[in-house]
Amino acid sequence: xxxxxxxxxxxxxxxxxxxxxxxASGFTFDSYTMNWVRQAPGKGLEWVSAISTTGGYIYYADxxxxxxxxxxxxxxxxxxxxxxxxxxxDTAVYFCARGQxxxxxxxxxxxxxxxxxxxx
Amino acid sequence: DxxxxxxxxxxxxxxxxxxTITCRASQSFNDWVAWYQQKPGRAPTLLIYKTSILxxxxxxxxxxxxxxxxxxxxxxxxxxxxxxxxxxQQYKDYSLAFGQGTKVEIK
Numbered sequence: 001x002x003x004x005x006x007x008x009x010x011x012x013x014x015x016x017x018x019x020x021x022x023x024a025s026g027f028t029f030d031s032y033t034m035n036w037v038r039q040a041p042g043k044g045l046e047w048v049s050a051i052s053t054t055g056g057y058i059y060y061a062d063x064x065x066x067x068x069x070x071x072x073x074x075x076x077x078x079x080x081x082x083x084x085x086x087x088x089x090d091t092a093v094y095f096c097a098r099g100q101x102x103x104x105x106x107x108x109x110x111x112x113x114x115x116x117x118x119x120x
Numbered sequence: 121d122x123x124x125x126x127x128x129x130x131x132x133x134x135x136x137x138x139x140t141i142t143c144r145a146s147q148s149f150n151d152w153v154a155w156y157q158q159k160p161g162r163a164p165t166l167l168i169y170k171t172s173i174l175x176x177x178x179x180x181x182x183x184x185x186x187x188x189x190x191x192x193x194x195x196x197x198x199x200x201x202x203x204x205x206x207x208x209q210q211y212k213d214y215s216l217a218f219g220q221g222t223k224v225e226i227k
Binding site: 046062 | 121152154156158162163164165166169170175207209211212213214215216217218219220221
């Protein structure tokens with residue numbers, strides 16, 4: 001079965017950094033585009049970032065460009081999101097989600113999410 | 121960037137009713153729309169992709185349609201377990217924008 005397990009969330013102060021991880025299993029990790037999607041408390045879904053199978057194509061939402069960095073380790077079946085210069089509005093549950101082989105596509109599988117709270 | 125405007129924000133219907141949720145895109149395109157269901161405290165799950173293709177395991181009472189700027193999700197014969205929030209998403213461009221969500225309640 002496909003499994004995606006996020007970790008690394010927590011309570012942090014504005015301006016600080018955090019690294020989220022997503023451990024994938026049950027599928028051939030390096031065959032799929034991977035994404036991060038977030039959901040602020042009581043709000044809707046916001047796509048954050050995507051990385052292609054080899055990492056050659058990377059995309060970000062305007063709201064995080066220049067502050068967040070997505071990466072992947074295909075040998076270890078790991079997806080990362082580095083969050084820098086965190087702001088209050090980055091408070092959210094962060095989901096990793098598996099796309100498809102193509103760079104753009106629907107999100108077929110989701111993890112359960114890791115909560116990030118940015119507060120002074 | 122393509123934006124998706126979803127309506128209504130809340131919908132209340134009876135068990136057995138047919139309900140429709142719509143999304144209007146800010147630019148015209150075909151095919152590249154997905155629909156997700158999210159129950160409280162849970163991750164979203166994919167229901168439909170490429171406008172009308174049912175994800176494996178999703179009940180056939182769910183269906184999708186549309187083209188151009190107007191896309192819709194229909195739930196035929198609403199069931200109690202369909203209480204959830206539903207989101208559309210476009211994947212025509214890399215804003216990968218979601219709609220604002222529609223909360224479906226049972227009367």
